[in-house]
Amino acid sequence: MKIAVVYNRESQAVINLFGTQNREKYGLETIKMIKEGLVSGGHQVKTFEGDKNLIKNLEEFMPTVISGERPGLVFNLSYGIQGRGRYMHVPGILEMLGVPYVGSGPETHALALDKVVTKMILLQKGLPTPKFSVLDNPDSPLTENLMYPLIVKPKDEAVSFGLKIVHNEEELREGVQVIYETYNAPTLVEEYIAGREVNVGILGNNPVQALPPVELVFGEGPQIFTYEDKKNKSGRTVEKVCPAPLTEKETERIQELAIQTFKALNCYDTARVDFRIDNEGNPYILEVNSMASLGADGSFIYAAEQIGLTYKALMNRIIDITCERYFGADFLAPVEEDFQKMDVRLFNRLTKKRSMMETDLKAWTNISSRTEDPVGLSRIRNKLEERLLKLGMNPVDEFTNGRSAWTFETGAGMKDGTLIVVPIDVPGERTGFPIPFRTEQEWLYGEGIASSRGGITVMLSALNALKEQKLLSKKNVGVLFYSDEGRGMRYSSSTLRKATKEVKEVIVLQPGFTDGKVVDQRRGTKQFSVIVEGDPVRIGKETKSIDVLQMFIKNAEKVQKLNNRKGKLAIAIQDVRSERYSVLKPHRVYATLSITYIDEALAEETEKAIRELFTVNSKGIRTNIEKLVERPPLIRKKNHLLLDTLKNLSEAWNLPFGTESSLLSSAAGEVAKDTPVVCGFSPASKGLYTPEESLHRSELVQRSLLLALYLNEG
Template identity: 85%
Template structure:
């Protein structure tokens, strides 16, 4: 499970610093111990400051979960940066984000931090607390009949800030003045209870477990736990005794009062209630710490140790009770893998390793392999060959041309199995440095991340999951990767055609569409290079000859009439450039023309019409048309068994799924009509073939899971 430990220590990353600044901080050693304790429980843990950057960091660390996946969780240690309601800030942010977290909600922290409101709630519930009053200023009158000695403390501070015993009016006014000037807050004044101080830690929710009471023995000096005591600056050692030397009846009474207080303030997961017990044995509730200290020397940790929870066990027990509150009992309970179905084991493997999958994607994305870069292509080819070899796949030389297409297969072989096809080159006329990998909550960015890398990682993740379950070598699976997508598969198409005839079905790992849509129909593409040449013509010269640029423009306008939206035919001019001498008109024009289509007969007729249109029929004009790319379409099939199986798996595992038609050609067109094929099986994309190319983050694990389930074939 992903756990973010959130705390406040050094960062003051807010828009403006003003108001009451936080004085409470967890030590680095405690943060480290908590992190190590959670890691020992098998969790993936990162630590973050609870500042204005927290949302972005959590978005990167905790992507939106898929159905059935364990979500991330925040272990909240945040006391806030500033303001009187600082305990509430991080819980409030997490409530808004929909991120589960350890500890009470913002409303409980607001109540517990305001000691006066807490005492009013206690009195309303009939729970014992010392008599009190509130002085807004040093001159405010004491309206209650209180007996000295009294305790003064700020009404909404913690960690015993400003805590002091006063014995007369003069000391009272001086104590209130110090609090007023230091904390700019009203002062809580309550009767001092002569006797013993006992703390009770609480753990859990339903039921709430009261830990053994801890008594504080102060030795010499004030018989209260001061800020200086807590920070080891008082010069004395406050001893902890656990369990407190109380009778069984007294212990049960004080524990029940602690539980009643926990419930009265609607606390969650952990808290600590502080008591004073007078000389007659009567307990009085002093306050509630809704964020009980988890420092190794704190009374909460000390009491937990007495019931057999060492520090690591306690941290993981806190996670368990939090998960039980959010997700129900047994959410994190270990399960017997022997009793799980293969599909469940595949699901657990892939969802638990989502971060490793994203890390793998980052590694692949940061390797440049543009279509025109032979060095980069060689590097990525070797890396993929190494990964497939580690998966125990073996090369198939019959379907490898050694130049642009390579095929591997499992020990069971490709014949009558599933062929996975994925490009390794990044298409497009690209210049400059590659775009590096970066993360947002819903999208992952980087050069070729969707057009190539997403398919590679989806395939490898699914195959890894099958191998870990000792299933891969039993499955008839082949992997064909090619390096000339950017050249329209000019060199690899024949190899793919042969390999596809050997397989029973083909899955093309090109980008799909959002909402889990794969591609069941793609247009074919014809692309042509056109060169028009003529004699140089001086500007302003009267001549019967037309310059080549004007000739091209006239014919280019006619091309638009060939397109037919209803028949899914589009004709376009993609690139144009010209050459000329000095002040003369252009004497040569280069252009790239393309046709996208579904109907192959109509596409052929359109090609002939274009060739006829650009025949040299003007004096001094010469033309040449060369076909650069011809990629067949993928035609939608009725009652496709592959789509039916994928739909059934998606429904069972609550994965988004659908079908879509695409205007872009792919390797799917090279698969013979007699072999079932599905394209767009890689995660959805945005900005494909642009510097802003991105891949849908959740679909990375969704697609990996669906592919693994499909290849498993149960």
């Protein structure tokens, strides 16, 4: 599970600093111990300050989960940066984000931090607490009949800030004056209970467990636990005795009161209730610490050790308690792997290693391999070959041309099996530096991340999962990767067509659409280079012949009229440039013209019409049309067993799934007509072939899981 340990220590990253500043901080050593304890429990852990950057950090660390996946969780240690209700800030943010977290909710922290409200609730519930009064300022009258000595403390501070024993009116007013000036807050005044101080830690929710009571032995000096004592600045050592030397009846009584207090304030997971026990053995509740300190020398840790919970064990026990509260007891009772079904093992493997999957994707994305970059293509090809060899797959020379297409197969071979097809080049002519990998909550960005890298990562993740379960070598699976997607597969298409005749089905790892939609129909593409040449002509010279640029524009208008919306055929002139000498008119025009289509017969007629348009008899003008790319369409089939199986698997695992048609051609059109094929199996994309190209983050693991499950079925 991903766990973010959130605390407040150094950061003051807020829009404005004002109001009551936080004085409580967790030590770096404690934060380190908590992290190490959680890591020892098999969790993936990162630490973050609880400031205005928290949302962004959690978005990057905790992507939206898929159905059945264990979500991320926050181990909340945050005391807040500023404000009277600072304990509430991080829990409130997490409630809004929908992120589970350790500890009580914001409403409980608000109650517990306000000692006056806490005492009022305790009295309402019939729970014992010292008599008290509230002084708003140093001159406020003491309305209650309280007996000296008294305790003064700020009504909504923690860690014993401002705590003091006063013995008369003069000391009382001095104490209230200090609190008023230091904290700008009302003062809680309560009767001092002479006797013993005992803390009871609480762990759990249903049932709630009271830890053994811990007695604080103060020795000389004030018989209260001061701020200086807690920070080891008082010059004395406060001894902790656990279990506290109480009778069995007294222990049961104080533990029961602690549990009732925990429930009265609607606390969750952990807390600590502080008591004074007078000389007659009567317990009084002083306050509730809704965020019990987890410092190694704290009474909560000390008490947990007495019941056999080491520090590491306690941290992981707290996580289990929190998960049980959010997700139910079944969440804590995973079936032993030997007894799990294979598909469950694959699910657990892939979802638990989502971060590794994204790290792998980042590594692939940060390798530049544009179509025209032979060095980059060689680098990524070598790395992919190395990974496939480590998976135990073998090269297939028959379906490798050594220039633009390479094929590998499992030990069982690919014949009558599944062929996975993935491009390794990034199409498009781009200038400048490659776009680096970056993360957002729902989308991952980077050059070629959707058009190429997502498919590579999905394929390797699925195959790795199968290999870990010792399944891959038994499956009839082939992988064909190619490096000329940006050239319309001019050189690799024949190798692909040959390979697809050997297999039962083909899955093409091109980007799909959001909501888990794959592509079951794609248009074909014909792309032409058109050149119109003529003699150089001076501007203003009278001539009967039309110049080459005018001739091209005239025919381009006629070309546009060949568009056939009803016949699903579209024509586009994509690039136009001209050449001329100095002040002369253009003598040469270059253009790229593309047709996308479904009906191949209609496409042939349109191609013929275009060639006729650019066949001219004008004196001095010459034309040349060359076909650069011809990619057949993928035609939707009525009975599609491959699609039906994928749909059924998706429904069984609550994965999004659907079908969509696409205007863009792909390798799927090259597959033999009688071979079932699904395209768009990679995660959905945005900004495809642009600098803002991105890949849907959740679909990275969804597609990897669906591919692994499908290959396991085969």
